[in-house]
Amino acid sequence: MTRRDSAPSILVGLIGSGIQASLSPAMHELEGAEQGLRLVYRLIDLERLGLGPETLEDLLTAAERMGFAGLNITYPCKQAVVPLLHTLSPDAEALGAVNTVVLRDGVRIGHNTDCTGFAEGLRRGLPDALRNRIVQLGAGGAGAAVAHALLSGGVGHLAIADSDAPRATALAEALRARFGVGRATACNDLAGEVQAADGLVNCTPVGMAKFPGTPLPVAWLRPALWVADIVYFPFETALLRAARELGCRTLDGGGMAVFQAAGAFRLFTGLEPDAGRMLRHFARMVSPDHLRA
Numbered sequence: 001m002t003r004r005d006s007a008p009s010i011l012v013g014l015i016g017s018g019i020q021a022s023l024s025p026a027m028h029e030l031e032g033a034e035q036g037l038r039l040v041y042r043l044i045d046l047e048r049l050g051l052g053p054e055t056l057e058d059l060l061t062a063a064e065r066m067g068f069a070g071l072n073i074t075y076p077c078k079q080a081v082v083p084l085l086h087t088l089s090p091d092a093e094a095l096g097a098v099n100t101v102v103l104r105d106g107v108r109i110g111h112n113t114d115c116t117g118f119a120e121g122l123r124r125g126l127p128d129a130l131r132n133r134i135v136q137l138g139a140g141g142a143g144a145a146v147a148h149a150l151l152s153g154g155v156g157h158l159a160i161a162d163s164d165a166p167r168a169t170a171l172a173e174a175l176r177a178r179f180g181v182g183r184a185t186a187c188n189d190l191a192g193e194v195q196a197a198d199g200l201v202n203c204t205p206v207g208m209a210k211f212p213g214t215p216l217p218v219a220w221l222r223p224a225l226w227v228a229d230i231v232y233f234p235f236e237t238a239l240l241r242a243a244r245e246l247g248c249r250t251l252d253g254g255g256m257a258v259f260q261a262a263g264a265f266r267l268f269t270g271l272e273p274d275a276g277r278m279l280r281h282f283a284r285m286v287s288p289d290h291l292r293a
Contacts, residue, residue: 013042016074018210021233027261053080070102070268078141085110097141100264113263114145121255129226130198131155137215138203139171151179161187199226207237214239223247232257235286
């Protein structure tokens with residue numbers, strides 16, 4: 001019997017739409033193997049299965065019956081899953097969004113590791129970036145987590161834009177209730193806000209392979225603006241490429257991807273992940289040589 005065959009095993013997965021390019025399976029399985037754990041990570045792709053978020057209840061029940069220890073949750077289900085859970089961590093409750101569900105003894109526990117994941121990625125990637133005024137694109141589940149991370153990290157004012165204007169308004173109101181009047185507003189003049197901002201963060205799916213393009217006109221960018229994107233596949237989105245070519249400081253979505261995965265791994269397994277090792281694994285996976293393989 002090999003070491004892998006005799007190792008303790010755990011089954012987890014990811015629910016989302018258009019997730020075949022996700023690196024989460026490899027990140028979790030590699031870190032599990034490093035720690036002597038046989039971790040199996042499955043993709044539950046709504047797009048491939050021809051399903052919508054309305055099937056989440058059935059999927060959660062099926063996962064429980066099949067012995068899953070937990071599930072990551074991504075677009076477009078991070079907010080839709082909340083009413084289907086029994087309890088929420090303080091962060092998940094404050095955000096109204098969940099990216100990690102622990103399944104334990106018939107209880108579904110919702111957590112959010114996106115917030116701390118983005119905060120750590122920003123701290124490492126742009127430690128000295130100005131944060132007086134920031135524009136955020138996207139007010140969905142990931143956007144809520146990033147907004148809380150930005151304001152918790154000292155951003156003075158956050159202007160939020162979303163294709164669904166009421167959603168941006170609702171998130172801004174929730175942020176003001178937690179962080180204070182004047183800290184967050186829904187964006188009415190996106191071009192003007194970008195012109196006045198120190199930084200821009202894209203929390204929309206625009207830039208993913210499935211949603212190519214940029215979430216705003218690249219002509220609005222300027223060299224003094226730093227630009228971050230939470231999309232990591234492709235590793236350099238069209239927005240980041242245009243910003244880099246213009247001379248902007250940029251932050252890719254890799255840091256958030258790794259640090260949220262580290263948080264989820266801790267919740268699923270009860271083991272302490274080696275975030276540095278996970279970063280090295282991730283870097284190898286997104287290297288040009290690996291992507292051509």
